[in-house]
């Protein structure tokens with residue numbers, strides 16, 4: 381790496397850290413010739429993965445969208461954000477390893493398998509919604525709808541029609557239960 385100030389080829393790295401949003405590695409370098417410091421970013425160059433949806437259309441694989449889908453399935457479950465981040469990364473890596481195009485169904489299967497190893501209930505929640513839909517767009521819309529239905533302040537079970545909600549019900553009880561527990 382040449383110094384951008386004096387073009388000297390002798391520069392050295394004085395600090396190195398990964399920058400979160402895009403997996404880039406940020407390096408502070410110092411020139412041995414003129415002493416100036418500058419920053420470089422190092423990224424892996426990888427072709428984007430295209431998702432082939434069941435309706436035949438294509439879209440770019442969106443790790444954030446996948447992560448949101450995973451996060452919603454894991455709502456109130458003992459699965460950490462970090463575990464979900466790692467799962468999203470491993471799914472992204474697996475897709476990349478298999479080429480530049482992946483079926484939406486394949487992504488769903490990878491997500492299911494990964495979630496099953498973390499928490500079977502989360503996997504079931506994911507499957508119960510995902511399996512009925514074309515892709516994550518539909519899943520997001522459906523989950524948003526369920527949340528609106530279930531999101532009313534009272535958690536009375538009879539107002540929640542989804543069978544999924546009864547599964548989620550096991551996880552509740554930490555809050556808003558005080559009045560119910562009075563003798």
Ligand SMILES: [Zn+2]
Pocket residue numbers: 383384385386387388411412413414415416
């Ligand atoms: Zn220099």
